Amino acid sequence: MAKATDVWSDLVLVFWFACLLPLGPARVAAGLYNLSLTADGPATVGTEVTISASLEVKDNGSLPLPADTHLYRFHWIHTPLTLTAKSEKNLTSTIHVVGGVPGDFPVSVWVTAVDCWVCQPLARSTLLLPIKGPTTLLITDNPVVYYNYSSPGTFIVKVRVVAEWEQIKPDTTKGIIQKTGDFSASLDLRESLQGIQILGPTLLQTFQKLTMNLNFFGSPPLHVCWGLKPQCLPLEDRECHAVLVTRTSFNLTHVFQDPGDYCFIFRAENAISKAHQYHRIQVWPSSFQPFVFAFPCATLITVLLVFLMYMTVRSAATQKDVVESPGATGLKCCCQVCCGSLFLDSPSEYLEIVRENHGLLPPLYKPVKTYNV
Template sequence: MAPAAWSRFGRVLWLACLLPLATARVAAGMYELNLTTDGPGTTGAEVTISASLLAKDNSSLALPADAHLYRFHWIHTPLMLTGKTEKDLSSTIRMVSSAPGDFPVSVWVTAANCWMCQPVAKGFLVLPITEFLVGNLVVTQNTSLPWPSSYLTKTILKVSFLLHDPSNFFKTASFLYSWDFGDGTQMVTEDSVVYYNYSIIGTFTVKLKVVAEWEQAEPDTAKGVMQKTGDFSASLKLQESLRGIQVLGPTLIQTFQKLTVTLNFLGSPPLTVCWRLKPECLPLEEGECHPVSVASMTYNLTHTFRDPGDYCFSIRAENIISKTHQYHRVQVWPSSIQPAVFAFPCATLITVMLACIMYLTLRNATQQKDMVENPEPPSGVRCCCQMCCGPFLLETPSEYLEIVRENHGLLPPLYKSVKTYTV
C-alpha cells in the first residue's frame, strides 16, 4: 500500500512541476526580443543594452499577464557588468569595457523555473567600443536645400560637435576644439559650436580634432590626468544660388536682321538654360523648350525675325540649388528695303547680260562666216544690233547717236529754203 501511495504522490508532484511550463511551451516561437543600445561607447564609459519581449505580429497575440513567469539570460563576456534592471517583460544591463573592440552580446528568455526548457525568444547584437571620443559633426544653415550636404555661399553656416556620452562619463572633462574648414582657415576654440561663412563655391571638408582632459583618482589615492581625443570630418558642397539673369541686347530691330542677346548669369555653374519666343512674357512650363547645358557664366542667343510684331524672350535658368526666370521684349519693324525689291532688278540684269553674251557669241560666228562669203554684213543684222544692244555695248552716248544718224539719215529740215531772184 505504501509503495502505491508514493507512486501516486510522485506523479502528482511531476505534474505540478510541469504545469508552470505549459504556458512557456505554448509561447515558444510566438514572441521575439527587441534589443536597443546607447552604443557605440568609449573605453571606461558605461554602455546600456535593453531587451523587451514582444509578440511577433504585435497585435493578435497578447503578452503574458504575469511577468514573473519568464527570466532573461545574458551573455556579455568579456564586458564587465555594472548593473542590471528587470521591469515587466524587459531587462536592461549596463556594462563597461577597458579595451576597444566589437563585442557580441546575446540574450534569451525562458520560463522562470525551467532554465533547460526551449527559449521563448532570442536576441543578439554586436556592441562597438572605441578608445576615442564618440560624437558627430553637424552642419546646419538657415536655408533648406533639397540636396544633401549642399549649402549656400555667403550665408552663415553653423558647425556643431555633439558628444555622445549617455552615461555622463565626461561630465568633469574640459574640451579643446581645433577646426580646419578646408579653405585655408583654421581656428582653436573651447566651444563646441562655431559659425563660418564660405565666400567661394566648391567642395570642402571640415575637419575637427577634439581633446578631452579630466582628473581621475588612482588606486593609491593620487590623482592623474586622463585624456581622450577624437577626429571628425564632414564634407560640404558650397553652391551659389541664381540671383537673376542679366540680359544684354537690342529691344528694337528690323525684319531679316540677325539679333544677338547675351545672358549673364548671376550664380554658379553648371547651369541648364531654356528659352522660347512668346507673344507675351509668361513663365516657361516644364517641357515647353529644349534645355541646354551651360558651363560658363555667359551665353549668347541668336535669332532672325522674319515677321514684324512684338515678341518676348522667355528665359529660364537653373543650377543644382535654385532656378530663376527672366524676360526680354523685342519690337520688330518691317525692313525699309525688302529682299523682293532686289530680286526683280537682279533677275532682269542677269537676263539682259545673258542675252548680250549669246548675241555676241552668235555675232562673232556670223562675222567669221561673212568674211569669207560677203565682206559686208547684212544691214538688217547691223541695225538690230545697234538698236537693241547699242546702249549696253557702246562706251559713250556720242557713238550711239552716230549709229542712229547712219541708220536713219538726216532729219528733214523744219523749214523750206526760199529762192530769191534778182531782177
C-alpha cells in the first residue's frame, strides 16, 4: 500500500514538471521581442484589408530566433471585422478582414508558445484600423462628371484616364496603342448655412446680464456679425460687430442700461451661403437703483442734515455784544450784504444790518389824526 502511494506521488511530480516545462522559455523570452503590425489601409466599406504581424527581436539580432517557426502561435482579435483569410509564414501572421460599416476598429494580436495557451505572451500589439464609407466608381467617356456628396468632410477623388488610339506599325499593320494615367485630388466639402437658432430670454430688467446661445446649422468657420437696434432692420457695415466663429455654437452676453424695446440682428456666412436671424427683447426698469447713483444722493442728504444741525446750534447759542468801530462796522456790513447770510453770526444780526442800510420801514397802517376843539 505504501509502495503504491509512492508511485502515485512520483506520477504527480512528473506531471507537474511536464506542465511547468513550457513556461520556462516563454517567461525568459517575455519582453525580448517586438510584434510589428502593418495594414494596407485606409480601407473602405466592403473592401478587403490585409493586416500582417511580424515577430522581431528587440536587440537587433543578438538573440537568435528559433529555427522552427511552428513553436509559436498568433492570437488575433478583430471583431466586428469579418475574417476572410489567414496565413502564417516565417514568424509572420497575416489576416484578411472586411468591414461592413465605417468607423475606427482596433485589431489586437499576441504571440504565445504553441503548446501553452496560459503562458505569458512573448509580445503583443494593437492597431487602429480606419474604415471609411464606400467610394463611388464611375466609368464614362465624358470628360465632365457630376457627383453629389450626401455629407460634409474631406474626400479623396481618384481618376484613371485610359486613352486608346489606332496606329500603323512599321510592317504596315494596324495596332491599338493604349496609355493610362492616374490622378487624385483632395476635396474639403462644407455644408451650407441653413439657419441660426437663438436661445435666450425675451424679457429682463435693466442692469441684468443677458446671455444668449446661438447654434449655426452649417459648416464652420463662420463670419458672424451682430448688432442692436430698436427695430428689426438689416444691419449696415458700420453697425456690425464682427466675430469669427470656428464652431457651430456661440455665446453672447450684454447688459442693458436703459429700458425699452430692442432687437438683436445676427448675420452669419461661410464659404457657401449666408443666413439672417432676429431676436426681440423687452427691457423693464429694475426695482433698485445702482450704487453709483445712490451714493451722490446719500452724500447730499448727509451734508444738508449736518448744515441744519450746525445752524440750529448756532442759533441757540448766547449772542455776545460786540462793540465795533464805524469803519469796521461798515466793512462788515458790506461783506455781509455782498456775501449773504452765510458768514453772519445769527439771522437776527442779518436783519439788524438790513435795517441799518435801508432805514426804518414805514408802518403798515398810518396813525389816525386827532384834533382838540
